[in-house]
Every structure is written in C-alpha cells, then in structure tokens.
Amino acid sequence: MQLHELQPKTETRSKRRVGRGGKRGTTSGRGQKGQKARAGRNMRPGARDLVLRTPKKRGRGRNKNNPKSPKILAISLKRISVLPETQITKEILLAHRIIRSLTQPLKIVASGSIMNAKEIKGISVSAGARVKIEKAKGSVA
Secondary structure, three states: OOHHHOOOOOOOOOOOOOOOOOOOOOOOOOOOOOHHHOOOOOOOOHHHHHHHHOOOOOOOHHHOOOOOOOOOEEEEHHHHHOOOOOEEOHHHHHHOOOOOOOOOOEEEEOOOOOOOOOEEOOOEEOHHHHHHHHHOOOEEO
16 A cells, blocks of 8 residues: 555545625625624723723832821820839830830820829920929929
8 A cells, every 4th residue: 555545534524614604795694894893803802901990009119108207106104104214215115115116206195194203315205294294303305
C-alpha cells in the first residue's frame, strides 16, 4: 500500500456554512442593521462598564487626605493624680504607658480632681486643669 492509495474509514460529510442563510441571502440570520449585524463587530466589554460605574477611591497613596492638624490626646487629671511622681513629663507618662510615643501631641484636661501637688513640664494644659493643679499647690511650666 502506498500513500496515494490510503482511503478514509468513514465518508466525509460537508460542513454546514453558518451565517449564509436567510431567504435568498438577505440578512443571513443577523436581523436588520445595527452594530450586531455588521461584519467584524466589536462590542464594548461589560467589564469595562462595571469599572466605569464603580466610585473611585480618591486620596489614596501619596495623595492621601491628611488632616490639617494631628489629633491631640486628652489626658484627665484623674490619671495624673494616681501617678507616684511629683514631676510629670512626657517620658514619665510613656513609662507608665499612658501615652504610646513622645511625638504624639497631648493635653491635660480638667476632668477628675487632683489632691496632691504635681509639677507639669513640657505638656500643654487646659485652663480648667491649670486652675485645679495650682489650687492643689502644684505648678505648670
């Protein structure tokens, strides 16, 4: 047997040609007019529409909307009156774990009462807290 003598096992069936139908070659099964009826149509993907519809997260990364002033941590007089030290600084508050870092801005506010004299250095104090500290024979520097 030679190559030119080979025969297929089954009969070859002609493939149907799709998109040529219709009544005597009018619309060829594509309806009438419009983008979907044209050759080489390219519909916009639905995924792109979803991306366009979702709200964008503005102010992310480098363009983050930082507040104009940092948040000030308020510390009550009640928390300071419990401390055994007479001189109160940021380092002492950090040692007692009242604050987390020395760079965080903080202010002593007048909530609570103070009985023993405390000397406060390098910390901003509200007007009401200043009055209570000075009334207890303390000082604010």
